[in-house]
Amino acid sequence: MTAFWTEADYDDHELVQLVHDRKSGLSAIIAVHSSHLGPGAGGTRFWHYAEPKDAMRDALRLSRGMSYKNAMAGLPMGGGKAVILADKDRTKTPEMLAAFGDAVERLGGQYVTAEDVGISEADMVAVSERTGFVSGLPVEGKDAAGGDPGPFTAMGIFHGIKAAVRHKLGKDSVKGVHVAIQGTGSVGGGVARLLAKDGAKLTLSDIHEDRAAALADELGGKSVAPDAVMSVACDVFSPNALGAILDDEGIGRLDAPIVAGGANNQLARAGHGEKLAARGILYAPDYVINAGGIISVAMEYLCKRHGEPCDINEVRKRLAQIPGRLDEIWQESDRSGVSPDVVADRMAQKLIGR
Numbered sequence: 001m002t003a004f005w006t007e008a009d010y011d012d013h014e015l016v017q018l019v020h021d022r023k024s025g026l027s028a029i030i031a032v033h034s035s036h037l038g039p040g041a042g043g044t045r046f047w048h049y050a051e052p053k054d055a056m057r058d059a060l061r062l063s064r065g066m067s068y069k070n071a072m073a074g075l076p077m078g079g080g081k082a083v084i085l086a087d088k089d090r091t092k093t094p095e096m097l098a099a100f101g102d103a104v105e106r107l108g109g110q111y112v113t114a115e116d117v118g119i120s121e122a123d124m125v126a127v128s129e130r131t132g133f134v135s136g137l138p139v140e141g142k143d144a145a146g147g148d149p150g151p152f153t154a155m156g157i158f159h160g161i162k163a164a165v166r167h168k169l170g171k172d173s174v175k176g177v178h179v180a181i182q183g184t185g186s187v188g189g190g191v192a193r194l195l196a197k198d199g200a201k202l203t204l205s206d207i208h209e210d211r212a213a214a215l216a217d218e219l220g221g222k223s224v225a226p227d228a229v230m231s232v233a234c235d236v237f238s239p240n241a242l243g244a245i246l247d248d249e250g251i252g253r254l255d256a257p258i259v260a261g262g263a264n265n266q267l268a269r270a271g272h273g274e275k276l277a278a279r280g281i282l283y284a285p286d287y288v289i290n291a292g293g294i295i296s297v298a299m300e301y302l303c304k305r306h307g308e309p310c311d312i313n314e315v316r317k318r319l320a321q322i323p324g325r326l327d328e329i330w331q332e333s334d335r336s337g338v339s340p341d342v343v344a345d346r347m348a349q350k351l352i353g354r
């Protein structure tokens with residue numbers, strides 16, 4: 001029998017907690033990959049998985065991603081993630097959220113949670129009634145950091161896309177640059193709006209096709225069916241839905257010189273970054289470009305812990321450092337011939353002492 005902790009995705013996780021609450025029906029996994037730089041911080045995903053092992057794989061990969069992301073964002077936080085295993089109807093009750101909050105509380109601060117796919121700000125408020133180890137809560141006033149991380153993530157990706165366009169296409173602006181966006185939810189929708197303001201040409205896609213079409217109408221872009229977006233001939237393909245879309249088949253279909261978007265774990269497995277590089281496609285490592293949300297969430301959490309209001313300018317300053325980090329990775333990749341995902345992993349591993 002293969003021991004669980006020898007499996008590749010386990011990758012020396014410090015803690016993996018299975019949570020089951022019979023009364024509310026909650027089933028969840030809380031994973032903390034590394035606390036080298038601080039408490040394991042990362043959002044909670046609410047998702048229906050075909051098999052429990054898919055949920056475990058997601059939790060482990062997302063949690064490791066958070067270790068790398070927080071380190072590369074220069075935050076004093078480790079990496080963690082939670083997934084709540086939803087039923088087919090995605091039934092979510094106040095009792096389940098309360099039981100989840102209790103589970104986070106029992107870990108005594110080893111894990112700090114926030115929103116991820118399927119979890120709203122209101123859900124986090126419910127969780128916060130049971131634990132203080134939570135962030136991404138509503139904030140009062142426009143000048144305070146915190147709240148829904150989606151817009152901050154979108155802003156960081158927008159900065160990152162501009163950096164990629166500069167690096168690969170030698171253009172200082174995204175005016176007229178064609179970006180195909182997969183997923184028009186909190187992050188993808190925000191990226192689309194910011195790009196539209198700067199005159200980019202947009203092609204949008206979502207499994208909720210009406211959502212993509214409505215946003216395309218509003219922003220003056222086009223919408224395409226979900227299975228068509230990866231083969232759109234464009235300057236930038238921006239994945240902002242779910243992970244593992246960059247597999248052999250997906251990479252083969254791409255007709256864009258740049259991949260830069262917010263979805264976590266875009267590469268289906270190690271080696272796919274090299275495939276992108278071999279096709280001459282510039283890749284923005286996902287956990288570097290999509291760090292905007294965790295920057296806001298972490299600043300909110302740390303300020304709250306110190307009993308201070310958090311200045312949004314501090315978050316903006318840190319968001320503006322994302323392009324510089326990407327440039328550093330791409331320059332090292334150009335110099336060494338090592339693909340950007342591997343360069344980023346090596347930098348992150350050094351920072352978390354692995």
Ligand code: NAD
Pocket residue numbers: 115116117118149150151153182183184185186187188205206207208211226240241242243262263264290291293294
């Ligand atoms: P969301 O639920 O608001 O939006 C996701 C959108 O993707 C939805 O509109 C959904 O219908 C669509 N979608 C799902 N599968 C699709 C497919 N196959 N093709 C096209 N569209 C599809 O979630 P979000 O907060 O915008 O997060 C999007 C991605 O960004 C996720 O991978 C998430 O982990 C990652 N991310 C989010 C944040 C954040 O702050 N919200 C931070 C970092 C990373």
